[in-house]
Amino acid sequence: MSNPTLSFDLLRDVREVLQFPFMVNALEAATIVAVLAAVVGWYMVLRRQSFAGHTLSMMAFPGATGAALAGLPAALGYYLACGAAALAMSATGQSGRRRFATESAAIGTVQATGLALGFLFLSLNSAVLGGMETFLFGNILAVTRGQVLVLLIVALVALSLVAVIARPLLFASVDPEVARARGVPVALLDVGFLLLLGLAVAATSQITGVLLVFTLLVAPPAAAQLITAQPVAGLVLSVAFALAIAWLGLGVAYFSIYPASFFITMFAFGLYVAVRCARWALARHRVA
Amino acid sequence: MFAHDFVRNAYLAGTFIALACGTVGWFVVLRAQVFAGDALSHVAFVGAIAAAVVGLDEVVGIFALTLALAAGMAALGGRARADDVVIGIVFSWILGLGLLLITLLATSASGGSGIATANTLFGSIFSLGGAQARLAAVVGLLSAGVVIAGFRPLLFSTLDPEVASVRGIPVRALGAGFLLLIALVTAESTQAIGALLLLGLLAAPAGAAHRLTSRPYHGIALSALLAVGAMWGGLALSYAIPSIPAGTAVIGLSAGAYAVALLASRRRPAARAA
Numbered sequence: 001m002s003n004p005t006l007s008f009d010l011l012r013d014v015r016e017v018l019q020f021p022f023m024v025n026a027l028e029a030a031t032i033v034a035v036l037a038a039v040v041g042w043y044m045v046l047r048r049q050s051f052a053g054h055t056l057s058m059m060a061f062p063g064a065t066g067a068a069l070a071g072l073p074a075a076l077g078y079y080l081a082c083g084a085a086a087l088a089m090s091a092t093g094q095s096g097r098r099r100f101a102t103e104s105a106a107i108g109t110v111q112a113t114g115l116a117l118g119f120l121f122l123s124l125n126s127a128v129l130g131g132m133e134t135f136l137f138g139n140i141l142a143v144t145r146g147q148v149l150v151l152l153i154v155a156l157v158a159l160s161l162v163a164v165i166a167r168p169l170l171f172a173s174v175d176p177e178v179a180r181a182r183g184v185p186v187a188l189l190d191v192g193f194l195l196l197l198g199l200a201v202a203a204t205s206q207i208t209g210v211l212l213v214f215t216l217l218v219a220p221p222a223a224a225q226l227i228t229a230q231p232v233a234g235l236v237l238s239v240a241f242a243l244a245i246a247w248l249g250l251g252v253a254y255f256s257i258y259p260a261s262f263f264i265t266m267f268a269f270g271l272y273v274a275v276r277c278a279r280w281a282l283a284r285h286r287v288a
Numbered sequence: 289m290f291a292h293d294f295v296r297n298a299y300l301a302g303t304f305i306a307l308a309c310g311t312v313g314w315f316v317v318l319r320a321q322v323f324a325g326d327a328l329s330h331v332a333f334v335g336a337i338a339a340a341v342v343g344l345d346e347v348v349g350i351f352a353l354t355l356a357l358a359a360g361m362a363a364l365g366g367r368a369r370a371d372d373v374v375i376g377i378v379f380s381w382i383l384g385l386g387l388l389l390i391t392l393l394a395t396s397a398s399g400g401s402g403i404a405t406a407n408t409l410f411g412s413i414f415s416l417g418g419a420q421a422r423l424a425a426v427v428g429l430l431s432a433g434v435v436i437a438g439f440r441p442l443l444f445s446t447l448d449p450e451v452a453s454v455r456g457i458p459v460r461a462l463g464a465g466f467l468l469l470i471a472l473v474t475a476e477s478t479q480a481i482g483a484l485l486l487l488g489l490l491a492a493p494a495g496a497a498h499r500l501t502s503r504p505y506h507g508i509a510l511s512a513l514l515a516v517g518a519m520w521g522g523l524a525l526s527y528a529i530p531s532i533p534a535g536t537a538v539i540g541l542s543a544g545a546y547a548v549a550l551l552a553s554r555r556r557p558a559a560r561a562a
Contacts, residue, residue: 045373048372048373050323050372050373050375050376051322051323051326051372053376054323054326054376058484061484092550104317104320104321104322104323104491105317105322105491105492105494105495105498105546106495106546106550107322107491108322108323108325108326108487108488108490108491108492108495109488109491109492109495109542109543109546111326111487111488112484112485112486112487112488112489112491112492112539112542112543113488113539113540113543115484115485115488115539116485116488116535116536116539116540116543117536119410119484119485119533119535119536120532120533120536123531123532123533123536124531137383137387137390212380212383212384212387214376214379214380215380215384218373218376218377218380219377219380222373222376222377257391258388258391259387259388259391261384261387262384262385262387262388262391264384265380265381265383265384265385265387266381266384268377268380268381269377269378269380269381269384272377
């Protein structure tokens with residue numbers, strides 16, 4: 001491949017990018033991941049469960065190393081480990097007033113236990129540690145056709161589940177007490193949402209890497225929620241932000257020597273900071 | 289087993305690191321700042337990489353970056369505690385920068401950074417030298433001492449920030465100072481327990497103590513005791529069965545203590561309501 005260079009003709013650049021199958025795969029994967037992460041992440045940010053989301057994303061590590069040890073496909077390990085962690089977190093969580101303080105300890109314990117297990121699997125397997133960085137930060141350009149298909153199916157399942165529980169979940173997230181009084185199964189939704197988040201995170205982390213799942217899960221929804229509190233508009237905005245970040249990141253990475261995940265993270269951070277600054281400036285403007 | 293130098297060093301460093309994690313962790317859980325501690329510990333990893341790129345000792349990088357992030361979080365979360373969304377976004381941004389640094393490192397250096405990465409992530413307490421172990425012991429003891437010395441104002445400002453500030457307690461300064469203290473403990477512990485695992489030592493013993501008693505002095509003592517116990521037991525276990533890494537053993541025992549505490553507090557619903 002000759003060194004890619006940017007020309008002033010944007011259309012030509014896009015065409016150049018799309019002539020490579022690996023770039024097409026990467027773009028398709030990034031698109032699916034962006035939509036899934038933006039929708040599930042919107043609820044995650046609303047429910048203030050970023051820490052749980054981060055913990056679930058770390059579970060890819062015991063998942064992958066455990067699967068390698070057992071001789072299973074890595075993807076299966078991701079899903080199993082995330083599911084187990086989601087159940088463990090719901091089991092240790094408690095409802096009531098003291099919920100928040102002790103809950104964060106429970107999540108932290110689940111995370112550390114999962115990582116410690118992963119480390120154990122890794123050392124039992126005496127596998128090469130060289131792949132560690134790819135694993136932590138992902139390599140979206142290495143996504144295969146088959147992975148894209150699996151990703152699409154998982155995303156469709158997850159998004160239809162979200163569509164089914166969208167309204168009660170919103171109610172239960174915004175006002176759990178009233179929702180419970182109205183007969184909404186809040187406890188069941190809590191567990192269900194964590195499992196759904198686990199599903200989304202397991203699918204996403206295979207693409208973005210364990211450490212950067214967060215970027216697409218948190219930043220676009222957080223920026224969207226700064227702009228509007230309206231659910232439908234917020235979700236649409238969140239998806240639009242995530243798509244823009246993912247596409248831009250991949251596009252820029254193609255013309256540069258640095259990895260796509262790096263650019264995606266930088267754009268996500270830039271977006272959030274820009275929205276915050278804009279909001280602050282607007283508020284000042286109104287006061288003045 | 290104490291005939292070996294490396295075991296003695298591990299016990300020296302481990303004991304005081306566990307003591308610091310147990311006492312600091314008790315407040316971390318009470319203040320619901322586990323996520324902040326988590327972010328700080330992962331960022332320590334980026335600090336180590338940054339130091340490697342610049343050519344400094346990794347310890348310098350770890351301390352510099354964790355303390356800087358703690359200062360940043362204290363500045364951002366001025367009114368209330370730092371929002372979990374803000375923590376998440378800043379934290380993934382720094383990890384993204386870490387990714388850039390890793391790329392730089394891979395293209396410039398020999399590329400044999402895999403083992404070093406694993407050591408930063410998971411720690412290598414059995415490979416600490418004598419001087420490193422003594423430094424860890426001093427930092428650990430100092431951190432635990434600071435928590436004990438500031439116990440009453442810190443507790444007051446955590447439980448009731450409004451009343452505390454009316455009473456003239458510098459709530460905000462205490463909050464910032466406490467974040468810096470978490471960063472200090474995190475940075476020191478990273479070398480022994482690793483950036484990914486030390487969260488367990490911060491959260492699990494403290495979480496167990498909070499489940500078992502709501503009395504502050506008993507709680508913090510219990511938390512320190514559990515952390516040190518998990519450390520001693522874990523080191524011995526890992527020494528006896530070499531295929532179990534020390535980090536896994538220590539975190540496994542801490543998590544086990546948490547699980548037992550959880551079951552015990554479930555069976556006594558009265559204690560939970562109190």
